[in-house]
Amino acid sequence: MRILFAGTPQVAVASLDELRRAGHEVVAVLTRTDAPVGRKRVLTPSPVAAAAADAGLEIIKANRIDEPVVARLADLKLDAAAVVAYGGLVPPSALRIPRHGWVNLHFSLLPAWRGAAPVQHALINGDDITGASTFLLEEGLDTGPVFGTLTERVLPDDTSGALLDRLSISGAVLLAQTMSALEQGRARPVPQEGEVTLAPKLSSADGRIRWSDPALAVKRRISGVTPEPGAWTMLDGQRCKLGAVILRPDVSDVAPGTVTEKDGAVLVGTGSHAVQLGGIQPAGRKPLSAAEWFRGVRGQELSFS
Template sequence: MRILFAGTPSVAVPSLEALSDAGFDIAAVLTRVDAPQGRKRVLTPSPVAMRAEELGLQVIKANRFDDAVLAELDALALDAAAIVAYGGLVPVRALTIPRHGWVNLHFSLLPAWRGAAPVQHAVLNGDDVTGASTFRLEEGLDTGPVFGSMTETLRPAETSGEVLDRLSVSGAMLLVQTLSAIDAGSVEAQPQRGGITLAPKITLADARIDWNQPAVAVRRRINAVTPEPGAWTTAGNQRIKVGPVTPPDEAPDRSRPAVLPGRVLVQGNDVVVGTGTGPVLLRRVQPAGKKIMDAPDWARGALAHGELVFE
């Protein structure tokens, strides 16, 4: 089967590697143009572009499907296109180019969490089970019929980044199986069934912690936005990024006294922050303009001049 692979971030790399290892004829790899990275804003190829070049594959860099890109895809004589987190909309004209259409690997159990941030919303919502689906791409947002799916348990302590890393590997195997079945003519996509939930992109405002919420909700929000865009709070006029926390029922010492929501205290060797239902153990913080550090190291300086309250 002669295919196009479309993807951009590191989460798409396992799928590209799996398709290559499985022997698919990858005619070209479509990815977004080089983007500025780091403090010096150096133009850097996407993770998919870098891996494709290592594999000796043709790379097409484009953020939109203009006439030149469409002509290039037309000339490839594609049987199918596989897309994983490409980061742009595929127009109707492009959908008709491959003989078997486009197969999208999406990191949710469709129709749950249609949209740009399915894993983040699953973690934020406290889902017990997550997974991945392969479906035929169509004009609607993640509305196409499903070829197959796989499930995995969501662990309470996992961040969305950790979950996505797991799903990127198991989902890659699902994508290989789906394209192999399409090539063999042994699978038919089925309409999506069940309750629809939406997963729009997580904004920086969504990543702000409300310490008045219960400890479990605070933890879910922090886990959901880790590593991107990163959970944050303020102390005075300073913005502080906060890493994952441990709720009181999982902390080694469960006999912690009550702490007002947002108040930061050092208790023995631990740093705790109050929430609406009890203190959580703070592990890592990153003050504005500084590197991430262990909470006790940060607290020694931050609390040197009196009490501290996160807002």
């Protein structure tokens, strides 16, 4: 089959590589335009664009699939399109172009966590099991019938970054298998069944920790927003980035947000019991271990808000 691959971030690169490794003919790659990266805001191709350039593939850069892009896709005589985190809507005019449609790899067990941030929401919600699904793209938000799924256990110390890295590898295999089944006429999409939950894109505000929440909710939120958009709190009017925390049910006499030390561990009170802080990055400084940071502020009354 003649396949278009549409994707943008690093987690999509494994799928592009796996499709080619499995012998599928990727005739072009659709990705978002170059974006400013780093403190100097240097315009940089997306990870998928860089991988496509290394492979010598045609690259179509567009943040929106407008009429010129639709015309180019039509010229490619596509049999199918594979989508992994492209980051833009596919309009009906483009959906109709490939004869087998657009197959989307989504990092959840649909219809759970439809939307832009399924892995983050799964961790914040405390899911024990998540996974990935391939489905036929249609106009609704992740509503199309499902070709295949895989499951993945959420580990106690998982962050959204670590979990997504694992899913990107296993999901790439699922996507390649789905495309093979489509080519061989064996793919049979099944309508989604079950409870629908939504996973909208997270903003920086979603990374702010509410210390009045129970400790488990605090830990889940930090895990879910790491590395993006990042966990943070306020200290003396300045924003501090936070690393992972460990539950400390043995310490329940620390007020929410209050920072203290016990047996060398830096503890923060929550709405239930304390959590042990692993790392912190104060405003304008490099990341520090919690112990290293606390040595520099010992003796002060400290409270996160």
